[in-house]
Amino acid sequence: MGLTFLAGACNVSPDKKTETTGDVNPFLTEYTTPFGVPPFDQITIDDYKPAILNGMEEQKKEVEAIVGNAAEPDFENTIVALDQGGRLLSKVYTVFSGQNSANTSDEMQALSKELSPLMSAHRDDISLNPQLFARVKAVYDKRNDLNLTKEQAKLLEETYKSFVRGGANLPEDKQARLRELNSEIAMLQLSFGQNMLKETNAFRLVIDNKDNLSGLPDNLIATAAEDARAAGEEGKWVFTLQNPSIMPFLQFSDKRDLREKIFKGYTGRGNNNNDADNKEIVKKLITARLEKARLMGYDNFAAFVLDDRMAKNADNVYKLMREVWTPTQVKAKEELADMQVIMKNEGVDGELQGWDWRYYNEKVMKARFEIDETAIRPYLQLEKVREGLFYVANKLYGITFTELKNLPKPHEDAVAFECKDTDGTHLGVLYMDYFPRASKRGGAWCGSYRQQTYGNGKRVAPIVTIVCNFTKPAAGQPALLSVDEATTMFHEFGHALHSLFRDVHYYGIAGVPRDFVELPSQVMEHWVLEPEVLKVYAKHYLTGEDMPAELVKKLDESSKYGQGFITAEYVQASILDMDYHVLNSIPADLDILKFEAESMNRLQALPQIPPRYRSTYFNHTMGGGYTAGYYSYMWSEVLDADAFEAYKEAGNIFDQATARRFREYVLTPGGIDDAMVMYKNFRGKEPDTTPLLKNRGLK
Numbered sequence: 001m002g003l004t005f006l007a008g009a010c011n012v013s014p015d016k017k018t019e020t021t022g023d024v025n026p027f028l029t030e031y032t033t034p035f036g037v038p039p040f041d042q043i044t045i046d047d048y049k050p051a052i053l054n055g056m057e058e059q060k061k062e063v064e065a066i067v068g069n070a071a072e073p074d075f076e077n078t079i080v081a082l083d084q085g086g087r088l089l090s091k092v093y094t095v096f097s098g099q100n101s102a103n104t105s106d107e108m109q110a111l112s113k114e115l116s117p118l119m120s121a122h123r124d125d126i127s128l129n130p131q132l133f134a135r136v137k138a139v140y141d142k143r144n145d146l147n148l149t150k151e152q153a154k155l156l157e158e159t160y161k162s163f164v165r166g167g168a169n170l171p172e173d174k175q176a177r178l179r180e181l182n183s184e185i186a187m188l189q190l191s192f193g194q195n196m197l198k199e200t201n202a203f204r205l206v207i208d209n210k211d212n213l214s215g216l217p218d219n220l221i222a223t224a225a226e227d228a229r230a231a232g233e234e235g236k237w238v239f240t241l242q243n244p245s246i247m248p249f250l251q252f253s254d255k256r257d258l259r260e261k262i263f264k265g266y267t268g269r270g271n272n273n274n275d276a277d278n279k280e281i282v283k284k285l286i287t288a289r290l291e292k293a294r295l296m297g298y299d300n301f302a303a304f305v306l307d308d309r310m311a312k313n314a315d316n317v318y319k320l321m322r323e324v325w326t327p328t329q330v331k332a333k334e335e336l337a338d339m340q341v342i343m344k345n346e347g348v349d350g351e352l353q354g355w356d357w358r359y360y361n362e363k364v365m366k367a368r369f370e371i372d373e374t375a376i377r378p379y380l381q382l383e384k385v386r387e388g389l390f391y392v393a394n395k396l397y398g399i400t401f402t403e404l405k406n407l408p409k410p411h412e413d414a415v416a417f418e419c420k421d422t423d424g425t426h427l428g429v430l431y432m433d434y435f436p437r438a439s440k441r442g443g444a445w446c447g448s449y450r451q452q453t454y455g456n457g458k459r460v461a462p463i464v465t466i467v468c469n470f471t472k473p474a475a476g477q478p479a480l481l482s483v484d485e486a487t488t489m490f491h492e493f494g495h496a497l498h499s500l501f502r503d504v505h506y507y508g509i510a511g512v513p514r515d516f517v518e519l520p521s522q523v524m525e526h527w528v529l530e531p532e533v534l535k536v537y538a539k540h541y542l543t544g545e546d547m548p549a550e551l552v553k554k555l556d557e558s559s560k561y562g563q564g565f566i567t568a569e570y571v572q573a574s575i576l577d578m579d580y581h582v583l584n585s586i587p588a589d590l591d592i593l594k595f596e597a598e599s600m601n602r603l604q605a606l607p608q609i610p611p612r613y614r615s616t617y618f619n620h621t622m623g624g625g626y627t628a629g630y631y632s633y634m635w636s637e638v639l640d641a642d643a644f645e646a647y648k649e650a651g652n653i654f655d656q657a658t659a660r661r662f663r664e665y666v667l668t669p670g671g672i673d674d675a676m677v678m679y680k681n682f683r684g685k686e687p688d689t690t691p692l693l694k695n696r697g698l699k
Contacts, residue, residue: 027051055089073135127166195276199269215254222474244471263355270616302581327698331564369558382479388537398422436469446495494524504670516675518636560697572611581628642687
C-alpha cells in the first residue's frame with residue numbers, strides 16, 4: 001500500500017540542507033551517479049537522521065494533502081497518491097537499513113535504536129489516521145463501479161487490507177495500545193539482532209599449537225592465521241562463529257574437544273546471561289506479538305500472520321512439516337548409525353554428539369562415495385561460479401551482466417554489474433558482496449537500494465544487492481567455494497532476478513507472500529549441479545580443466561546423502577517458530593530453554609541435531625521477517641521442485657517456452673495475482689510434494 005517508505009528512491013529538490021552542518025546532504029539532492037545509485041562514497045553517519053526526519057515530515061504533509069483534498073475520494077487522488085508518497089523516506093531508509101545489515105557500526109546501531117520508535121510511530125500515524133482510512137474505504141466500497149485495471153484493482157484491495165490489518169477498524173483505546181505494542185515489538189526485534197551480532201563477534205577460538213590444526217584444510221588454516229594477525233595474535237590461528245570458519249572446522253577438525261568448544265559457542269549465542277542475552281527478549285517478543293494478535297481479533301500471532309499467506313493457517317503448516325518429518329527421521333537415524341560405526345571403529349567411546357555430526361558425515365561421504373570436499377573446492381572458484389550464474393540467466397532469459405568498475409559501492413569489497421535485457425535495454429544494477437566481516441550480520445540475503453517502479457511514465461530500474469558470508473581466501477589466493485556456498489550464490493541470485501524482472505506500476509503490489517517469495521530463489525538451485533552448467537563454470541582454478549566426469553557423477557550420487565540432518569534441523573526450527581506463535585496464552589514464568597526442549601521432545605528429535613536456529617539466535621523469527629514464517633522455505637520448495645519438473649518434462653533444462661512462462665507469471669507481475677493463481681498460470685496445475693520428497697531422497 002502507500003505506506004511503502006521502504007520502497008524505491010526518488011529525487012527531490014537539490015537545495016535542501018542538513019539541519020546540523022549546513023552542508024548538502026546527499027539524500028536531499030538529486031543523485032548524479034551512474035544509474036542513480038546511492039552515492040555511498042559521500043554518505044556519512046551524520047546524513048541519515050536529518051534526512052529520515054525530513055522524509056517523515058514530507059510524507060506527513062503528503063498524507064495531510066490527501067486527507068484535506070476537497071474532492072470526492074477516488075482511485076487517483078487517494079489510492080495512487082498514497083502509494084506514491086513517502087519517496088524521500090524510502091530513498092533514505094533503504095540505504096540506512098541495507099548498510100545497517102551489511103556494514104554497520106556502533107554509531108549506526110545506536111542510531112537505529114533511536115530511530116526505531118520514531119519510525120514505528122510514523123507508520124502508525126498513517127495506518128491509524130481515521131480521515132485517511134475513511135477516504136480509502138470510500139474508494140474501496142465503490143470498487144465494483146470504478147472500471148479499474150487488474151493492477152489497479154489489486155492495489156486498491158491491498159491498500160484497504162493493509163489499513164485493516166494495521167488496526168484502522170479498532171476503537172481508539174485499542175489503537176493506542178497497538179501503537180505501544182508496535183513500538184515495543186520493533187525495538188525488541190532490533191535489540192535481538194544486535195545482540196546476536198555482538199555474540200557472534202565476541203567468540204574466538206584461538207589455537208597456538210600447530211598440532212591442534214590436525215585435519216583442517218590448508219585454505220582454512222591460512223585464513224585463520226590472517227584473522228589471528230588482524231586480531232593481534234601473530235603466530236596463532238583464530239576461528240570464529242562466522243559460517244565459513246566454524247562449519248569447516250566442525251567438518252574437518254580431528255580435535256574433538258575443540259569441535260565441542262566451538263560448537264557450544266555457536267549454539268550458546270544469546271544464552272550467556274550477559275548484556276547480550278536474548279532469553280528475556282524472546283519472552284517479551286512472543287508476549288507482545290500475542291497481545292497484538294488478540295487486539296486484532298485473532299487467537300494467536302500465527303493466525304494473524306498466516307491469514308495473509310499461502311498457507312492460510314497453522315494446521316496447513318504443521319501438515320506439511322509432518323509429511324516431511326516422518327521420512328526425515330528415518331533418514332537421520334540411518335545417517336547416525338552409519339557415523340556411529342565409523343566412530344566406534346576409530347576407538348572413540350560413547351555416543352556421537354552434535355559437534356561430531358559434520359566430522360563423521362564427511363568420513364561417511366569419503367568412505368561411501370569417495371567424495372572429499374577439499375577435492376571439490378578447487379573447481380568452484382568464486383568468479384567462475386558467478387560466470388555459471390550469468391550463463392544460466394542468459395540461457396533461460398537472454399539477459400546479460402556487465403561489470404561496472406567506476407560505480408559508488410556499499411562497501412569496498414562489493415562488485416557491481418549492469419543487467420540488460422535480451423534487447424539491450426537496462427534492467428537494473430546488481431551489487432554482490434561476498435565475504436564476512438565484523439560489521440556484517442551473518443547469513444546471506446538479497447536486498448534492494450531501490451525497488452523497481454515507474455516515474456513520469458517510464459520504468460525506474462531497481463538497484464539490487466546480494467550479500468553473502470563465503471569463505472574468505474588468504475592473501476593472494478583465489479576464493480574457492482563449497483558446494484553449499486555455490487548453491488547459496490545461485491539461491492540469492494534467484495531473488496535478484498525476481499527484483500530485476502519485476503514490472504509493476506505501484507509499490508503496493510510489488511511484494512508477494514512470504515511463503516511464495518522463496519520460489520524464484522530456490523528454483524535457481526536446481527541448475528547448480530546440472531552437468532551442462534558445471535561444464536561452464538566448474539574448472540580447476542590452476543589448470544583450467546573441467547571437473548572430471550567421475551567427480552560430477554559422485555556429486556550426483558551423494559547429493560541425497562545427509563538430507564536426514566539437513567532436513568531435520570530445518571523442520572525443527574520451523575516447528576519451534578510455529579510453536580511459539582500458536583500459543584494462545586503465555587505463562588508469566590515461561591522458561592524459553594525449557595519451552596524449546598519440550599518442542600523438540602514432542603518431535604522426538606535426535607539430541608545430536610539441534611534446530612538450525614535455537615531460540616536465542618533465531619533471527620529469522622525473533623528479528624522479524626520470517627515470524628511464524630520460517631516454514632516458508634519448505635512451502636516454497638514444494639513449488640520450486642514441481643516447477644523444475646516442468647523443464648524436465650519439456651526435455652530441456654533451458655526450455656525457452658517454460659522459461660518465458662516462469663518469467664511472465666512468476667518473476668514479472670509482483671503481487672498482481674494471488675500467489676497460487678500465479679503458480680497455476682505458470683504450471684497449469686497446483687503442485688504436489690512428490691518432487692520435493694524425491695529431491696531430498698525422502699521418497
